[in-house]
Amino acid sequence: MPNLPHSPAADRNKQPILDALNRILGQRGTALEIASGTGQHAAWFAACMPRWTWQPTDADARMLPALADRVAEAALPNLRPPLLLDVMASRWPLRGDEQDERFDAIYCANMLHIAPWATCAALMQGAARHLLAGGLLITYGPYFEDGVPTAPSNLAFDEDLRARNPDWGIRRLEDVVAVAHRSGLSLRERHPMPANNLLLVFGL
Numbered sequence: 001m002p003n004l005p006h007s008p009a010a011d012r013n014k015q016p017i018l019d020a021l022n023r024i025l026g027q028r029g030t031a032l033e034i035a036s037g038t039g040q041h042a043a044w045f046a047a048c049m050p051r052w053t054w055q056p057t058d059a060d061a062r063m064l065p066a067l068a069d070r071v072a073e074a075a076l077p078n079l080r081p082p083l084l085l086d087v088m089a090s091r092w093p094l095r096g097d098e099q100d101e102r103f104d105a106i107y108c109a110n111m112l113h114i115a116p117w118a119t120c121a122a123l124m125q126g127a128a129r130h131l132l133a134g135g136l137l138i139t140y141g142p143y144f145e146d147g148v149p150t151a152p153s154n155l156a157f158d159e160d161l162r163a164r165n166p167d168w169g170i171r172r173l174e175d176v177v178a179v180a181h182r183s184g185l186s187l188r189e190r191h192p193m194p195a196n197n198l199l200l201v202f203g204l
Contacts, residue, residue, distance in 0.1 A: 004073070005066050009110075010040040013194065017041070017109070017140060018048055020191050020199050024136065027051055029104030032130065034087060034123065035111040037063065039070030045107075046079035053078045055103075057085035087111075087122040092130065102132045109140040112176065113158075116167040120176055124183035128204065137185060137202040140193065143173040151196040173198070 025031075028051035036042050036056035046054040056079070058067060067082040085092055106127045112120055127137040142154050154170060161168040177187045180202050189201035 004070055005038045005063075007038050007040060009195075010038060013109075013140075013197070014041055014044045016194055017199065018045060020193070021045065021049070021107075021138070024138065024189065024201055025049075025052070025105055029053075031055065031105040031107055032103045033057060034085065034106065034108040035059065035115075036067055036082060037110075039067045039082070041107075041109060042067075042079060042082075043070055043074040043076070046076045047074065050076075050078060052105075053080065055080045056082040058082065059084070059086040059088075087119050087126055092126050100130075102130050102135070104132055104135050106131060106135070106137045107140075108138070111141070112139065113141055113161060113170045114165075114168050117171070120171065120179050121183070124180045124185055124202075127202070128183040128185060131204055133204070135204065136188070137180075139176075139200045139202070141197055142170045143176065143198050143200075144170055145173045154196050173200075176200075 030053040032055045033042050034057060036058050039056055042054050042056035046052070056067060056071065058064060061084055064082055064084055071079050071081055083093065108123060111123070124137070131137065142157065144150055144154070158170040161170065180187065184204055185202040187200060188203045191199040193199050
């Protein structure tokens with residue numbers, strides 16, 4: 001197996017996120033992961049949640065071969081081969097003709113701040129289309145919040161993101177919630193996470 005791309009941050013946060021998922025999610029189900037990146041989260045969650053089937057995806061076709069290698073290395077029956085999926089697509093291409101497949105959970109980590117703002121609405125609209133009744137959209141990453149002091153590290157991170165791409169940047173939680181509401185999703189839970197991140201749970 002070739003050397004796989006590795007994210008130190010994904011290694012650091014995978015256990016705290018898993019702990020939260022175990023509290024939030026039911027005993028079994030099928031999860032769609034948006035922006036899987038290196039696939040470290042997908043492989044870890046599938047290994048630790050054997051009753052959950054995990055579908056990794058990414059919008060960057062260049063990531064798909066390494067992501068497929070990560071899935072092959074994990075060799076888990078509940079970890080599906082990765083798919084190319086851009087949230088901005090009017091329909092999300094999932095399993096062949098099953099473009100209307102629905103999921104118990106949709107998970108998206110560290111995408112909203114390194115993508116144009118329009119992807120937020122696209123994520124919410126797609127989640128509303130593809131969640132089963134009672135399903136949950138779970139996002140993870142840094143957010144600005146009204147009335148909550150911002151950590152200096154997040155201010156510096158936001159400045160760096162916007163210098164790299166003016167369409168990027170840490171999003172305001174209240175703006176994300178408003179966009180979710182327009183798609184029929186409401187914020188159910190807010191979980192503080194290490195390194196000044198939040199895990200948000202939205203439901204229909």
